[in-house]
Amino acid sequence: MTLPDPAVLLAQMAADLRAHLARRGIHEPHFVGIHTGGVWVARALLAQLGQAEAPLGTLNVSFYRDDFSQHGLHPQVRPSALPFEVEGRHLVLIDDVLMSGRTVRAALNALFDYGRPASVTLVCLLDLDARELPIRADVLGATLSLAADQRVKLHGPAPLALELQTLAASH
Amino acid sequence: MTPTDAKRPLQLNDQGQLRHFLSLDGLPRELLTEILDTADSFLEVGARAVKKVPLLRGKTVCNVFFENSTRTRTTFELAAKRLSADVITLNVSTSSTSKGETLTDTLRNLEAMAADMFVVRHADSGAAHFIAEHVCPHVAVINGGDGRHAHPTQGMLDMLTIRRHKGGFENLSVAIVGDILHSRVARSNMLALKTLGCPDIRVIGPKTLLPIGVEQYGVRAYTDLAAGLKDVDVVIMLRLQRERMQGGLLPSEGEFYRLYGLSEQRLALAKPDAIVMHPGPINRGVEIESAVADGAQSVILNQVTYGIAIRMAVLSMAMSGQQAQRQLEQGDAQ
Numbered sequence: 068m069t070l071p072d073p074a075v076l077l078a079q080m081a082a083d084l085r086a087h088l089a090r091r092g093i094h095e096p097h098f099v100g101i102h103t104g105g106v107w108v109a110r111a112l113l114a115q116l117g118q119a120e121a122p123l124g125t126l127n128v129s130f131y132r133d134d135f136s137q138h139g140l141h142p143q144v145r146p147s148a149l150p151f152e153v154e155g156r157h158l159v160l161i162d163d164v165l166m167s168g169r170t171v172r173a174a175l176n177a178l179f180d181y182g183r184p185a186s187v188t189l190v191c192l193l194d195l196d197a198r199e200l201p202i203r204a205d206v207l208g209a210t211l212s213l214a215a216d217q218r219v220k221l222h223g224p225a226p227l228a229l230e231l232q233t234l235a236a237s238h
Numbered sequence: 239m240t241p242t243d244a245k246r247p248l249q250l251n252d253q254g255q256l257r258h259f260l261s262l263d264g265l266p267r268e269l270l271t272e273i274l275d276t277a278d279s280f281l282e283v284g285a286r287a288v289k290k291v292p293l294l295r296g297k298t299v300c301n302v303f304f305e306n307s308t309r310t311r312t313t314f315e316l317a318a319k320r321l322s323a324d325v326i327t328l329n330v331s332t333s334s335t336s337k338g339e340t341l342t343d344t345l346r347n348l349e350a351m352a353a354d355m356f357v358v359r360h361a362d363s364g365a366a367h368f369i370a371e372h373v374c375p376h377v378a379v380i381n382g383g384d385g386r387h388a389h390p391t392q393g394m395l396d397m398l399t400i401r402r403h404k405g406g407f408e409n410l411s412v413a414i415v416g417d418i419l420h421s422r423v424a425r426s427n428m429l430a431l432k433t434l435g436c437p438d439i440r441v442i443g444p445k446t447l448l449p450i451g452v453e454q455y456g457v458r459a460y461t462d463l464a465a466g467l468k469d470v471d472v473v474i475m476l477r478l479q480r481e482r483m484q485g486g487l488l489p490s491e492g493e494f495y496r497l498y499g500l501s502e503q504r505l506a507l508a509k510p511d512a513i514v515m516h517p518g519p520i521n522r523g524v525e526i527e528s529a530v531a532d533g534a535q536s537v538i539l540n541q542v543t544y545g546i547a548i549r550m551a552v553l554s555m556a557m558s559g560q561q562a563q564r565q566l567e568q569g570d571a572q
Contacts, residue, residue, distance in 0.1 A: 127279060130291035130554075146282035180288040 068211075070219065073111070073227035076192060076208030081115035083206045084159070084190060093186065096157040099124035101174050102144045104163030107223035108192050112161060124149035126160075131173035147177065154182030163221045165191040165207075168200035193219060193229075248370055252566055255559035258370045258379045259552045261388040262429040270397065270433055276551035277398050277544070283320065284546060293554045294323035300353040301327040302344070303382070304360040309518050309542060310382050310392070314357045317549035326353075341365070342372060349374050355557060356380070363387035363422075376564050378556040386422055386482070391552055392517050393426025395545040397434060399537055400472055402544070403513050407431065411438040413466050413508075414457075416476035416498060416525050419447045419487075423517045424476060428455040442466035443498060446487040463498050467507040475500055475516045475526050491524050501527045505535065513537045 088096065098121060100109030106125050113119055127147045160174060171189060178184060191204040196212045211219065213231075222228045249258040249265070256269065283291055299318040303311055311327060318325045330344060348356065355378045358366045363385030370379040383389040397407075404410055412431055418424045418441045431439050432455065439457040441448060452459050460466030467473065478494065488494050505514065514526075514536045522528045531538060 130279070130283065130293050144279075146279040148282070176292070180290065181286060 068213075068231060070211075070229040070231055071209050073108075073192060073208070073221070073229060077108075077111050077115050077227075080190065080192070080206055080208050081112060084112070084188075085116070087188065087206055088159075091186070091188075093157045093188070096159045096188065097122070097124060097151050097153075098159045098161065099126055099149065099174075099178070101125075101160070101162045101170060102127045104192075104221040104223065105161050107221065107225075107227060108163050108190075109161040110224065111227055112190065122150045124151065124158075126174055126177055128170060128173040128177050131177045133169060133173070149181055152182065153178060153184050155185050156182075157186045157188070158184045159188045159190055161190045163191070164193045164195060164219060165189075165202070165204055166195045166197050168198050168202035171202045172200055192221070195219070248367065251559045251563035253559075253562060255562055256552070256555045257559040257563055258366075259390055259556055260366050260370055260379065260381045262390045262393050262426050262433065263388070265433065267433050267435070270394070270430060273394055273548065273551050273555065274398050274401055276555060277394070277547040278402075280320075280547040280550040281544070283550075284543065290320050290322055292322045294318065294321035294557060297323045297354040297557060298352060299323045299325050299355045299357065299553065300348050300351070301325065301357045301382070302330055302348065302359075303328065304330045304358070304365070305383070307359055307382070309545070310359065310389075313542065313545045314380075314382060314391075314549050314553075317546050317553055318355075318357075320546070321550055321554055323355075323553070326351075341369070345369060345373060349377065353377065354560075355553065357382045357553075359383045361385055376560050378560045380552060380556060383422055386420055387425065389422040389426050389517075391545070391549055392423050393430045394552070395541055395548040396423075396427055396474065396515060396517070397430050398544045398548055399513075399515055399541050402540075403537060404471055407434040407436040410436050410472060411440070411470040412436055412472040412474065413440040413442055413460075413470045414474045414476065415442045415463065415466070415500065417447045417478050418443050418452065418476065419449050420479040420482040421476045423474075425455075427474060428457055432456045438470075440466050440470065444488070444494070463504060464507055467504060470508045471512055473500065473505065473508055473512055473514050475514065475520075477517065477519065477521060478524055495524055499523070499525055499527060500530050502529050502533070505530055505533075511535075515541060517541070 098109055100106035102125055109123055113121055125148050127144045189204045190206040192208040194207050194210045196210055216234045218232045220230045220232055247264050249260050251257045301314055315325050315327055357380045358369055359382035365384045366381035381390055414424050440460055441452055441457050442460045442463055445461055448459055516538045520526055520531055
């Protein structure tokens with residue numbers, strides 16, 4: 068399988084996001100990336116939108132995950148930092164890969180502990196078509212259907228590149 | 239229940255993750271760094287309007303204090319609550335043991351309340367270890383101070399304080415001053431500093447309050463405060479533990495203060511940007527001058543804030559390690 072080029076996807080995503088926000092009448096939303104890949108995608112997207120200098124919130128969702136006993140707390144991930152008020156603001160939440168939807172669920176819970184946003188728009192680079200929760204992106208780069216033993220990994224921060232990985236046979 | 243593998247330290251699971259937190263002895267540097275990094279993230283949570291995360295939702299944490307404490311007990315309680323756990327605090331010193339109940343019986347009763355985690359403080363060295371050995375599997379035990387032996391969360395919050403104010407441990411001189419003999423804080427600090435790579439650890443106190451063979455911790459012992467404080471980056475003052483002293487270890491408090499009390503004048507012997515720490519409660523005019531305790535170089539109150547973050551890190555890591563172990567054992571059984 069050939070994977071799409073993130074740069075190509077991002078150009079289309081920027082256009083789609085502009086259209087989506089215009090349709091909803093949302094002006095000057097705040098951007099929030101989910102550590103680590105989502106932050107890379109968010110920066111690239113802001114550059115595409117010509118807003119490279121806009122403040123970017125970063126979210127570490129480890130403390131909100133439902134599976135932390137399986138994956139640990141990832142202390143190497145930097146703490147959350149939201150350099151703006153969440154209360155009453157329109158937010159654009161950005162992640163690299165949407166798979167089960169559990170990361171986004173955790174991110175929404177984390178955001179609501181900072182305040183009650185007016186709205187949250189979800190932007191993802193890839194959807195792996197493996198949803199376990201009713202969560203889908205408002206703006207999406209591409210959908211991929213992978214075999215059960217395949218994963219996709221984003222390399223970054225610049226340039227962004229996608230890599231297909233095959234999991235070792237489970238024991 | 240499988241017997242504990244003698245080669246595997248009691249406080250780690252099969253994957254090397256924390257499942258109890260009893261002592262810093264034998265814990266690898268990577269694990270101590272992981273605790274500090276996790277605590278850094280929890281500091282951010284403590285600075286928010288909503289200071290709560292759902293990591294321990296539905297879990298019950300039981301603080302069992304066989305010995306008095308204010309700071310440790312309340313910060314453990316606050317840490318568990320900020321992780322969304324349900325918390326019970328028992329001051330056993332004023333409770334069943336005075337009615338003749340044994341330690342094991344108290345524990346069985348707490349287990350019957352389906353507690354997932356015990357935070358234990360006890361006047362006897364080794365009490366937390368004893369409880370971890372005898373508690374039913376999957377209950378995590380955290381040592382909140384046992385006799386003269388260890389106070390590992392205090393040790394780690396001191397390390398977080400040093401790392402946040404000094405950036406690291408590699409080029410530091412750290413002096414621990416006062417009643418080293420009775421201090422579990424001193425023991426935990428010496429172990430942590432050594433493991434984290436601090437090259438110059440000094441303990442300073444009268445000969446009667448320095449443990450025999452303290453050099454085995456890789457520290458230098460001083461009986462002269464002025465010599466010991468020279469050019470240090472960090473000064474950790476200890477409380478004079480009069481309640482643990484038997485016999486004439488000290489001529490008088492006045493004499494101790496004259497020789498080992500930290501005054502502004504003496505602090506001037508350390509580096510100009512040296513920080514002053516104290517685990518609390520402080521005895522003003524016994525081991526530390528008020529002007530120093532309240533001065534610009536004092537980080538004593540920061541230590542309390544960092545203590546909550548460290549305790550959140552240790553509680554969540556131990557719970558996660560216990561759950562991972564349970565999943566592992568269930569996987570093996572299938």
